[in-house]
Amino acid sequence: MAMVGLFWIVEGDVYVGAKxxxxxxxxxxxxxxxxxxxHGQAGLYPWEDVGALTVVDVPVKSLKRQVGAVADMALGTVLAFGVGSGGGDDAPPLMTVRLAAFGDERELGAYAAAAVGYTATEVELSRAVLARLTEGxxxxxxxLAEMSRWGRAREGGSPRAGEREALLRGWADR
Known part of the structure; x- marks a missing residue:
């Protein structure tokens, strides 16, 4: 499994956000x-009916978000050792996948896979790939076949930022 931009690719399966x-x-x-x-959003939207596909509410990587993730991890460690009482919301941010189909716009939820958010470049390139998927x-x-093929061949987790951006550029230009 690997994360490339807004996509989570598990073997040949491609998800927007986390699986x-x-x-x-x-x-x-x-x-x-x-x-x-x-729950509440199950369904298949055939490609021939999809006129547009984009993602909004994407958490963008920032220093503040990275510091927050480190602080949350430290607090979690303290709570795990019995100091204080825990709770809190460990759910990742929920992104909105906007889908224009059947003459109207649908909004679907998908959890972000990146703990501290995505880079602005990866968000932009991922949106370009999504737009490309609706071109015919x-x-x-x-x-989609190239993304799946890459996922099946990939070993060792998510690639580094430069390789992720290169993959996204290639998929957007196919």
Missing amino acids: PSGESPGVRLTSEGVLALG AATMSTT
Whole structure:
């Protein structure tokens, strides 16, 4: 499994945001269409009906967000050793996947996979890849197949920032 921009790629499966588990919201991109997963949003939107696809409410990496993540980790360690009482919301930020289909706009939820947010460049490039997927069947098929092929061949987790950006640029230009 690997994270490349806003995409979580597990073997041949491509998700926007984190791969959901249980009833958690999520969005999977398949050769048939955009598959909404989770409680209250399950459904398949065929590619031929999808006119636009973008993501908003994306957490962008910042120094403040990184410091907050370190502070949360430190607090979690203290609480794990029995000092104080814990609680708190450990859920990652929820992003909104906007999908124009069937003559109107749908909003689907997907959790962010990046603990401290995504770089602005990766967000921009990921949105370009999503736009590319809606340009027609041949473009979608080629781009999604390349993303899946890369995921099946990938070993060792997520690549470094430079490689992630290069992959996104390549997928956006397919």
